Amino acid sequence: MAGFSIPTIAGAVILALFIRTAAAAPDDDAALWAEIQNATDPAPYENYLARFPNGANAPMARARVDALMTRQAGPGGGEGGEAGGAPACPLEGDAVAGEREAKECRLCHAFEIGRPSRSTGPNLSRVFGARIASVDDFTLYSAAMLEVSRQGLVWDGDTLDSYLKSPGEFLAKRTGTPEPLHNMFYRLTDVTRRGQVIAYIQSLARCR
Numbered sequence: 001m002a003g004f005s006i007p008t009i010a011g012a013v014i015l016a017l018f019i020r021t022a023a024a025a026p027d028d029d030a031a032l033w034a035e036i037q038n039a040t041d042p043a044p045y046e047n048y049l050a051r052f053p054n055g056a057n058a059p060m061a062r063a064r065v066d067a068l069m070t071r072q073a074g075p076g077g078g079e080g081g082e083a084g085g086a087p088a089c090p091l092e093g094d095a096v097a098g099e100r101e102a103k104e105c106r107l108c109h110a111f112e113i114g115r116p117s118r119s120t121g122p123n124l125s126r127v128f129g130a131r132i133a134s135v136d137d138f139t140l141y142s143a144a145m146l147e148v149s150r151q152g153l154v155w156d157g158d159t160l161d162s163y164l165k166s167p168g169e170f171l172a173k174r175t176g177t178p179e180p181l182h183n184m185f186y187r188l189t190d191v192t193r194r195g196q197v198i199a200y201i202q203s204l205a206r207c208r
């Protein structure tokens with residue numbers, strides 16, 4: 001008999017912790033999102049979805065759960081990669097290294113010309129030289145990205161460099177909002193790798 005009480009106690013403790021966590025979390029959609037938006041494991045997004053299944057950020061939360069589950073499943077999981085008959089596009093110089101360095105970006109982005117955007121991020125094959133947040137088939141841009149897009153900003157070497165270094169700071173500076181909500185919770189901190197990935201994105205935009 002006593003054997004049954006152990007799982008029951010454990011269950012009660014977990015339930016109590018869950019209730020406490022739920023109670024301590026902000027009860028406002030935007031506030032909770034602000035708190036969790038940089039999480040790198042799926043649990044906080046699942047928690048968000050449990051509380052706000054129809055919340056403003058629910059589509060993005062679902063996309064992140066998918067992307068992060070794929071990542072946890074290890075390389076090779078999910079789509080991405082060059083398989084699937086992408087048009088041939090010769091890469092030169094830094095762009096060659098950049099294609100390799102963009103491996104993590106593929107968790108969320110497609111780079112193949114003509115392939116649809118994924119729900120987790122816009123297709124990046126045509127962004128260089130284009131207005132920011134203007135990939136037609138991507139519908140989950142943050143308000144901050146759209147605001148900067150309305151300012152007419154275009155992706156070039158400099159704008160991409162500062163965005164990839166820190167999307168949050170980039171958007172803060174350009175919107176004048178200290179911590180704008182945004183949807184890319186990924187930074188490329190290494191300046192060399194940033195240069196290579198940018199060379200890759202630039203080369204793709206030149207490919208027909």
Ligand code: HEC
Nearest residue numbers: 105108120121122132133134141142145182183184186188
């Ligand atoms: C976890 C998913 C995720 C990862 C990883 C990620 N991104 Fe993103 N990225 C996004 C999302 C979502 C957006 C849209 C952001 C917004 O609207 O706030 C975005 C936007 C962008 C944009 C702007 C595109 C446009 O249409 O204006 C660029 C450029 C970009 N990402 C490049 C990269 C690169 C390069 C990497 C890898 C070094 C990367 N991203 C990694 C999710 C991701």
